[in-house]
Amino acid sequence: MLNIDTRIRQAAFQRLKAILQEYSSDVPWDVIAKPVPFDGGAFFLASRAIGIFKPKQMPDGILSIKTVVPKQGRINIYSDGASDDGGFWYSLESGGLAKPANxxxxxxxxxxxxIIYLMGVAPGRYFPLWPCYIDNVDTGQEMCHISMHDQIGVMRNVAEPTAGYQVDDLEKRYIIREVKTRVHQAEFRARVMQAYSNRCAMTGLPVPQLLEAAHIIPDNHQASTVEVSNGISLTRLHHRAYDAGLVGIDTDYKIHLNEELLATKDGPLLESMKQLNGQKISLPRSPEQRPNREALELHYHQFLMK
Structure with a gap:
C-alpha cells in the first residue's frame, strides 16, 4: 500500500491535470485554492500567504512552491528566475534553516x-508545473534550483541530474526549450486576458476557459513580440478565423469578414459572425496595451491578399 506522502502527491497531480483540462495555461488562484478531497477530508495545494507549502496531512517534506506577480505599483520581493542550465532558481524564506519551511x-x-511549482504569470494567476525536483539548495544564498520535468509523467531532468534520471544534452535542450515556451505562452495569455478584462474583443464573451490570446504577428515570425500590444483576446473560434484569414482587423480596429465567409449561408453561429462585419473590437483601457497599428496593418494586408 502506498504511503500517505505518495498518495497526497498523486491526488495533487491528478487535480492539476483536471484543472489544466479546463484552463489551458494560466489558472486563477481561487481555482488552485479549492481543497482536494482526500481520505474523508481534504488538503490544499498551496497557501495564499506563503510560498513554500506542506499540507498538514503530510508528515514532512513539501508539496508545492509558489511565486507571485504583484499587483501594479507593488514591489516584487522575489528574485526567482530561469537558470542558464534549465529549470529555475527559487528563493528560500529569509532566515536559513531556522525557518521550518526551509x-x-x-x-x-x-x-x-x-513537487509542484506554481509560477505566477499575472496577478492572481499561476502556471502549474509538475513534477518538479529540487536538485540544489544553497543555504548561504538562500536559493534552491528547481528542475523541470515534462507534464506527462516521464521523468526527464532538465538541470544537471542528481538522481537516476539521465538525459543526453540534446534531450535536455529540448525539454528546456519546451518548458520555457510553455511558460512564455502562459505569461503572454495571462497579460492579454487581464488587459481585455477576460472578454473576447470581438464578441464580449466573458468566459476565460473559452478565450485565447491571439498573436497579431504570429509568434514564429521574427517581428513577433510578447508585448500585450501584439495580442488580442478572442474565443477559440474567432482566433482560428483570424489566423486563417477569414476575419481581419484594420488599423481603425474595425472587423472585416472575407467575401467567401459572408456569402456562405448556414446556421445561427455563422450568422452571428457575419454581424461582426464592420463592427469595432473592444480595446484595453490602457493605450499602450491596445493592438499595435503597424502589426495590425501587416496582418490586415495578408488578410486582403487571401
Missing amino acids: RQLVISYERKDP
Whole structure:
C-alpha cells in the first residue's frame, strides 16, 4: 500500500491535470485554492500567504512552491528566475534553516520528492508545473534550483541530474526549450486576458476557459513580440478565423469578414459572425496595451491578399 506522502502527491497531480483540462495555461488562484478531497477530508495545494507549502496531512517534506506577480505599483520581493542550465532558481524564506519551511524543503531535496511549482504569470494567476525536483539548495544564498520535468509523467531532468534520471544534452535542450515556451505562452495569455478584462474583443464573451490570446504577428515570425500590444483576446473560434484569414482587423480596429465567409449561408453561429462585419473590437483601457497599428496593418494586408 502506498504511503500517505505518495498518495497526497498523486491526488495533487491528478487535480492539476483536471484543472489544466479546463484552463489551458494560466489558472486563477481561487481555482488552485479549492481543497482536494482526500481520505474523508481534504488538503490544499498551496497557501495564499506563503510560498513554500506542506499540507498538514503530510508528515514532512513539501508539496508545492509558489511565486507571485504583484499587483501594479507593488514591489516584487522575489528574485526567482530561469537558470542558464534549465529549470529555475527559487528563493528560500529569509532566515536559513531556522525557518521550518526551509527545513521541510531540504527534506524534499534530500529525498528527491516530486513537487509542484506554481509560477505566477499575472496577478492572481499561476502556471502549474509538475513534477518538479529540487536538485540544489544553497543555504548561504538562500536559493534552491528547481528542475523541470515534462507534464506527462516521464521523468526527464532538465538541470544537471542528481538522481537516476539521465538525459543526453540534446534531450535536455529540448525539454528546456519546451518548458520555457510553455511558460512564455502562459505569461503572454495571462497579460492579454487581464488587459481585455477576460472578454473576447470581438464578441464580449466573458468566459476565460473559452478565450485565447491571439498573436497579431504570429509568434514564429521574427517581428513577433510578447508585448500585450501584439495580442488580442478572442474565443477559440474567432482566433482560428483570424489566423486563417477569414476575419481581419484594420488599423481603425474595425472587423472585416472575407467575401467567401459572408456569402456562405448556414446556421445561427455563422450568422452571428457575419454581424461582426464592420463592427469595432473592444480595446484595453490602457493605450499602450491596445493592438499595435503597424502589426495590425501587416496582418490586415495578408488578410486582403487571401
